[in-house]
Amino acid sequence: MLTRRDFGLAAGGLAVLPGLARPALAQRAGGNLVMAQQAQPPTLDxxxxxxxxxxxxxxxxxxxxxxxxxxxxxxxxxxxxxxxxxxxxxxxxxxxxxxxxxxxxxxxxxxxxxxxxxxxxxxxxxxxxxxxxxxxxxxxxxxxxxxxxxxxxxxxxxxxxxxxxxxxxxxxxxxxxxxxxxxxxPYRFVEYRPDSHVQLARFADYVQNRAYQGMDGFAGRKVPNVENITIRFVAEGGARTAGLQAGEMHILEAIAVPAAQRLRSDASLKMHEMMPWSFQTLMLNLAQPPMDNPAFRRALQAALDLEEIMAISTDGLYRMTHGWQHPGTTYFAGDAGKELYNINNKDRAKALLKEANYKGEEIILLGDSSFKNHNDTIVTAAEQLRGIGINVRVNITDWPTAFSQRTQRSGWHVWALMLGIEPYEGPYGVVGFFSGHAPVQHVRDEVIEDCQRRLTTGLKEEERKQAVADFQKRMYDEAIAIKCGDVGIVQATRAQVRDYKPYRIPRMWGVSLG
The missing domain is CATH 3.90.76.10 (Dipeptide-binding Protein; Domain 1)
Structure with missing residues (x-):
């Protein structure tokens, strides 16, 4: 069992944890599980x-x-x-x-x-x-x-x-x-060492929810099998993958798709694909001309080859879905707006540019180097838009700078964003993203505001579902933003991690080490 003095790990390093690297391939049930994630938490509150x-x-x-x-x-x-x-x-x-x-x-x-x-x-x-x-x-x-x-x-x-x-x-x-x-x-806090790790221990007096038979999302019956959990902060993706291969880590929060494809035949590892994980989107700044012109926005909507964007930005792990809610969920709005999704019609786009009286004004596409999906989406979209005669400038920054810049009403026209937890939660976060006092597009749309009002006050589910359908139709009719498609991710485990089920976080209750 790991003790506090055993944790002297450097962020991003592959230092061997006592009792892990050598015995990891033959770990007994119970024991110590190590999960690696990209970043450290800003707080444990x-x-x-x-x-x-x-x-x-x-x-x-x-x-x-x-x-x-x-x-x-x-x-x-x-x-x-x-x-x-x-x-x-x-x-x-x-x-x-x-x-x-x-x-x-x-x-x-x-x-x-x-x-x-x-x-x-x-x-x-x-x-x-x-x-x-x-x-x-x-x-x-x-x-x-x-x-x-x-x-x-x-x-x-x-x-x-x-x-x-x-x-x-x-x-x-x-x-x-x-x-x-x-x-x-099911687990209690032991220690947090910034730039290194968090350690948790099994809560021996945990009261299981016996209304459930097994795991069920973030609810269900949570059975803490392993004695100790170490969450390591390893920023570099290659280091996380190497640590998994070496047996120093049992679970990876995410593994790059090319690495997952390369390691699928490794019998000591398991890849767990999750689809969908997030929306890939292009957010539009309606406060910045010529994006304030609906005809210009529709030109972008018509011009983009969204499948090419998705294929490049996700290394192939994607699906083409038009909905602003995930299929199969309560508020999925069916075919609303579908006819305007992934049009990929350059002649139509050029006609709309002429209708918009576009005179070659510079359009700034804002991306970031921290997320490959964002960077690849912006670069690919820029090439496609240049192909119909739009004067494009690409501005790639780090993530904090890009995130801060998009709050400004000037200095950008298009921003790449993976929208993840909001669509998972349902319609409130998604509709809320485009409504209220600070909508992402910077200009309030009264139809969307009405959809938000009906969604948040309607006592009948059918009223709320209609509000979401109306929202989705408005998003396409006015090209408020462009949804490119759904992004997947791959979580990875050692083969000895038993009963692991991928989800929004790596759930470490219910699993055991063989």
Whole structure:
């Protein structure tokens, strides 16, 4: 078993962990599991951050009232269920048995304090804005009263984006990132060494949710088999792959598609493909001429060969899907807008440029070097647009600079973005991306604003589904943004990692080492 003094790892290095590299190929059940991810978390306060690097860790430590199942639908987790009043103003949650890592049983007082804290510091604190009051009438019941109906409330508190984590009442009274990492999850926190690793240990007193038979997304029955988990921060993809091959690492958060293809025949490894993982998109700045002209935007929409963009930017791991929600989910809007997806008609595009009275103005395409998908998408799109006579300048920066630049109303026209957690969560994040006080396109569209209003206030599911269909149609009719397609990823494990199921994070409950 690993001890604290065994962790002297350099970020990106391949230092051998005691008891891992040599015995790794014959590890017994239990033991020590090592997962490698690209980045270190900005904080271990699960409520505060939307960083994937933090979710990978915090969702082993914390649980939420509702979580997402394998298909991304909200299901009970720490709650046994919820009764919602007919007017949509009162939510009554019954709580299941759970115990915190400090030994304290979870009560409604902890849940109330955690929800109130989320409204103050949460990474998606807006989900608490409709809440008028929270009551704890007894130890096993929490009542949330709304100012107005909010059909998206359960979707919000079940989101893993910045989890609405339940923590002890005394920790919920602390400021952002000042709390101890104490939750009810199957693993407990041991230590965090920046630029190196986080260590977790099996929570021996974890109370499994017996309403489930097995794993189910971020909910389900969570069985902590391995004794210790080490999450290493290894920025360089080649180093992560080499560490997996050498047996120093058991699970990779992601492996490059070419490396996955090369290693598929290696019997000591397993590749786990996930499709879909995210949308590949081109966001358009409607505040910057000539992008403020719908005819010009439709010219771009008509000109682009989206399949070529997807094939190049994903190394072949993609699917061509027009929907702004994933097929098979509740809010998938069918064929709305489909006729305007991947037109790839250069003559039509040139006619639209003429209609737009385009005079050769420079169009700035903004990408970043941190994500291959973004860089390849921008470079490929630029060549295609030059092919119909558009004056294109490509601006490739690092990710923080590109992300900051897109918040400005000038200096860019097109921005490449993989939209991942939002479509997984459902329609609220996606529609919200293009509505409200700061839409990504910088110019509010009143039809989309109305779709957002109907989505967030409609008490009937059919009303909300129609709002999403209307949103999707508007996105295509006005070329508000361009969806290129769906991107997949590959997670990788050693073959000795048993019962691993790929998901939005590498779930390390339910697995064992052979």
């Amino acid at each position: 699960a409520q505060v951050t939307t960083a994937q690097a933090a979710r990978n860790i915090s969702l082993h430590l914390y649980e939420t009232l509702y979580a997402r199942d394998e298909a991304g639908n909200p299901v009970p987790d720490l709650a046994e269920g919820v009764d919602i009043s007919p007017d949509g103003l009162t939510y009554r949650f019954a709580l299941r048995d759970a115990r915190f890592h400090n030994g304290k049983p979870m009560t409604s007082a902890d849940v109330k304090a955690s929800l109130l804290r989320y409204g103050r510091v949460g990474g998606s604190a807006f989900i608490m804005q409709p809440v008028d009051a929270i009551e704890a009438p007894d130890a096993r019941t929490v009542v949330v009263r709304m100012k107005a109906p909010s059909p998206g409330f359960i979707a919000g508190i079940s989101s893993p984006r910045a989890p609405c984590a339940i923590m002890p009442e005394e920790e919920a009274g602390k400021e952002a990132s000042k709390n101890e990492a104490i939750g009810t999850g």
